[in-house]
Amino acid sequence: MVIFLSGCVEKRIVDEINIAIASGFDPSDGDKKFKTTFLMQDFQEDMSVQNRTITSEGDVRREILIGSNRQSPSPVVVGGMRLTLFEKSIAKKGIKDYIDTYQRDATIGTRIFFATTEGKTEELLKGNYGPQGNGSFISDLIEHNIRQGDVPKTNLASFLQDYYQKGKDVYLPHIKKINDKNVDISGLMLFKGSKALYILPSDKMFYFKLLVDRYSKGEFTVSLEDGSEASVHSIISKHRLKMDKKDPLHLSIEINIKGNIKEYTGNKLNPKIIEAITKNLEEKVEKECIQLVKEFQEKEIDPVGIGAYYKTQIRGFDYEKWKQTYTDLSVDIKSDVEIIETGATY
Structure with missing residues (x-):
């Protein structure tokens, strides 16, 4: 006996979608809750990468995606996200709602990196930091400093584990834009619950990592x-x-x-x-x-x-x-x- 099974899966051709590799949350310029910038990396014929950003404002993530798609000739998808940035004032108000959204989205991998920023994430994502593209450059920067530097292990999986564990507060790398070609991990943002409290300077990071990692x-x-x-x-x-x-x-x-x-x-x-x-x-x-x-x-x-x-x-x-x-x-x-x-x- 032969049984034939069939199903319907939404097919998406890579050339016909915009894969967001990074995103950033900033305070809204208007009456919305926040402003989100998505970073796409377009690969050129000469193998170079062109950074392209789309910025939209909203109160919920779905509204943001709708607004971003209005500015894009093809659908914006977040399944390839490697990095999400939170502007410092956003983090100080609390990132619980943002984190909750990420853990509910099965398309986003648990190895995505989070970080806070000094200054607007929109401006930071618009730099030109390396041939691999801004999103890959910053996520590689964080990963390198986790493996061989003073940044403790932190990604979505470890962050959620610490966040929901009583008796442990979370922390994130804090990134500062130096100029259009350079960014720096200037310290660690320490949280109290879901709200960013203060920045541990870079000269204390060695000792901090000895204590936590x-x-x-x-x-x-x-x-x-x-x-x-x-x-x-x-x-x-x-x-x-x-x-x-x-x-x-x-x-x-x-x-x-x-x-x-x-x-x-x-x-x-x-x-x-x-x-x-x-x-x-x-x-x-x-x-x-x-x-x-x-x-x-x-x-x-x-x-x-x-x-x-x-x-x-x-x-x-x-x-x-x-x-x-x-x-x-x-x-x-x-x-x-x-x-x-x-x-x-x-």
């Missing part, structure tokens, strides 16, 4: 008392939270770091200097990380996920009571640095 290919420069410097590369890190069972209001955060010394500006690298570099890095990590934790407690945010950790340790955990306890929690940082290889001396 792990390094696989990080690097850091250590300054010694004699004025010499050592560049520690190929940093691998991990951290562990440990509650004191005898005193639950005391928490230790253990940070383990392994790395290679690739450059040293002094005369000669010897075991004594390696020990000094190790000690210097340990002290710096402990000092900076405890300052960050205290800062988070003062601002009543928990990007480290201490509350989520305590929930796994205490039976009958009461989150409402925890919010009052969190600011008084005693925390200490213990850092252990191991130099596993030394390289050139300059």
Whole structure:
């Protein structure tokens, strides 16, 4: 017996649609809730990429798409989206409604990156940053800095996991347009609930990532008392939270770091200097990380996920009571640095 099955699937030819690779949300210029810019990348015959944007205002996403399609000779689709940007003032009002829309849209992949911006997203998306197109350039920039830089892992999947988890606050890369050819990850936007609270500057991002994520290919420069410097590369890190069972209001955060010394500006690298570099890095990590934790407690945010950790340790955990306890929690940082290889001396 042979059974024939047939079905109807909407066919879309790539050349007959506009695939939005990035989008940005800005405050409306009129009486609408927000303004959205879609970025398309048109591939030319010489393999170059032409950036093209469409901007529309509305109160809901469907209204935005309708408005954008009025400006487009072919349908605008969002299934290929790699990046979404939120202008800083939009993020401070709250991004809950925007995130909810994304998680409900099955056409959008969970690996899409989110970021906040200094200045209008519309202007940032209109730059000309690289031959691969603006959307691909910025998303590649974020991905590269997650893998080998100081940006903690963040995409739609990880963001949603943290956002809906009690006892953990979210964060996003913060991007600034330098000029029409350059953009910069200038820090991390830290959130309280769904609302952006403040920007963690870029010089604190190394320590922040040690607290919330792990390094696989990080690097850091250590300054010694004699004025010499050592560049520690190929940093691998991990951290562990440990509650004191005898005193639950005391928490230790253990940070383990392994790395290679690739450059040293002094005369000669010897075991004594390696020990000094190790000690210097340990002290710096402990000092900076405890300052960050205290800062988070003062601002009543928990990007480290201490509350989520305590929930796994205490039976009958009461989150409402925890919010009052969190600011008084005693925390200490213990850092252990191991130099596993030394390289050139300059």
